[in-house]
Amino acid sequence: MQCPFLKEARVRWCRAAGIRKPIAESQSDDAACRCLDERFRDCRWVSPEFHEAPPPCPHLEHALVQYCEAAPLTRFVPFSEPLLTRCGTDAHKYCDFYLDLLRAARPPLKDQEFSAPEDLFYTRNHWWIDLQEQGLCHLGADAFLARLLGGVERAGILTPRGTAFPAVVFTCGGTDFTVTFPAQIRIEAANPHLRIEPRRMLREPYSAGWLFRGIIGEGQMRELKESLITASEARRLMEEDARRVNEMLQSLRPAGAVPAMADGGLFEEGLLGLLEPHEALRLFHETGSPAAGQRR
Ligand code: SF4
Known part of the structure; x- marks a missing residue:
């Protein structure tokens, strides 16, 4: 049984930017995102050969990822990687993040x-x-x-x-x-x-x-x-x-x-x-x- 805190999300990120920073699509404001419409042509990361390309920006990547909802910092793990053993199996019962939230399941x-x-x-x-x-x-x-x-x-x-x-x-x-x-x-x-x-x-x-x-x-x-x-x-x-x-x-x-x-x-x-x-x-x-x- 997989951990109840293991979640899935679709994220997008820019392949051309210096730092890869995935953003969950559910949390992004599409209207404000210049990567999705003509405004992408003004972005400094866009290669010259894409200046005439139709939106969205050709550098924009999408992926399905997994993440831990209980962890203090969100780290996205690509779905193409094998599911983390601990999170995807009964082993999650021994994870510190899980225990911090659900200690009552096995109290001291x-x-x-x-x-x-x-x-x-x-x-x-x-x-x-x-x-x-x-x-x-x-x-x-x-x-x-x-x-x-x-x-x-x-x-x-x-x-x-x-x-x-x-x-x-x-x-x-x-x-x-x-x-x-x-x-x-x-x-x-x-x-x-x-x-x-x-x-x-x-x-x-x-x-x-x-x-x-x-x-x-x-x-x-x-x-x-x-x-x-x-x-x-x-x-x-x-x-x-x-x-x-x-x-x-x-x-x-x-x-x-x-x-x-x-x-x-x-x-x-x-x-x-x-x-x-x-x-x-x-x-x-x-x-x-x-x-x-x-x-x-
Ligand atoms: S890191 Fe721990 S709490 Fe988070 S999904 Fe994996 S097993 Fe669950």
């Missing part, structure tokens, strides 16, 4: 929330994947993993492009945690905002916080789908793992109060950065690591 997570949008698939080690048309996909961390990693200090993309198991290393409390999608895909890009604002990204894990965009080959799709779980299974798994985290916290700190438990019994956001490194690594290994996913 509230505290105490393990949501899982129904239109996504999930892995058993807490990734989501949006399977789109023509093998395109976006993927990222689910709400559980986002909560564990919430206080992240740094994020480093380990697999920026090419065929690989998509992986990101998050640094929390000075300790590195590598989160890895459990299947190979052809990675086209990693989210460029991740390095700059990793915390904000984890507050919107299902939209602005996507981690990778890629392509899944036809032969690979069936096998991948068999390994994925639905949104309701993912919610159940997040709740189970939240209970498992609480039990581990109780066993790690049996003598006193557990320092990393929020009101309501749910573990604190950014828990991995609040524990001792060996405790945090053990907890991550049991819930968010690829090995944890394989055990289920």
Whole structure:
């Protein structure tokens, strides 16, 4: 499905002028435009051999173009160029311009929330994947993993492009945690905002916080789908793992109060950065690591 903000227009521009400046025909005042009637002969850009030509000016070009209605600056893209992948497919849901206007479609997570949008698939080690048309996909961390990693200090993309198991290393409390999608895909890009604002990204894990965009080959799709779980299974798994985290916290700190438990019994956001490194690594290994996913 194409982005609702992708629009089409007919534009015209002058081939002879020093700067090419397309003007949407719907926005132009034809009566005031000298290119369309005899006045074009007075224009300094007109070649001498066209001075006797009938209007409109022979230098005037027309084209069908596309543009983004949500972008702050309008840039016309010729229709003859292939449709921009992002704008012409479901990938538009992860565009910053689209999200700025329609953030309500996938709002930031509230505290105490393990949501899982129904239109996504999930892995058993807490990734989501949006399977789109023509093998395109976006993927990222689910709400559980986002909560564990919430206080992240740094994020480093380990697999920026090419065929690989998509992986990101998050640094929390000075300790590195590598989160890895459990299947190979052809990675086209990693989210460029991740390095700059990793915390904000984890507050919107299902939209602005996507981690990778890629392509899944036809032969690979069936096998991948068999390994994925639905949104309701993912919610159940997040709740189970939240209970498992609480039990581990109780066993790690049996003598006193557990320092990393929020009101309501749910573990604190950014828990991995609040524990001792060996405790945090053990907890991550049991819930968010690829090995944890394989055990289920
Ligand atoms: S740039 Fe973004 S908001 Fe604009 S048309 Fe493309 S996908 Fe939609």
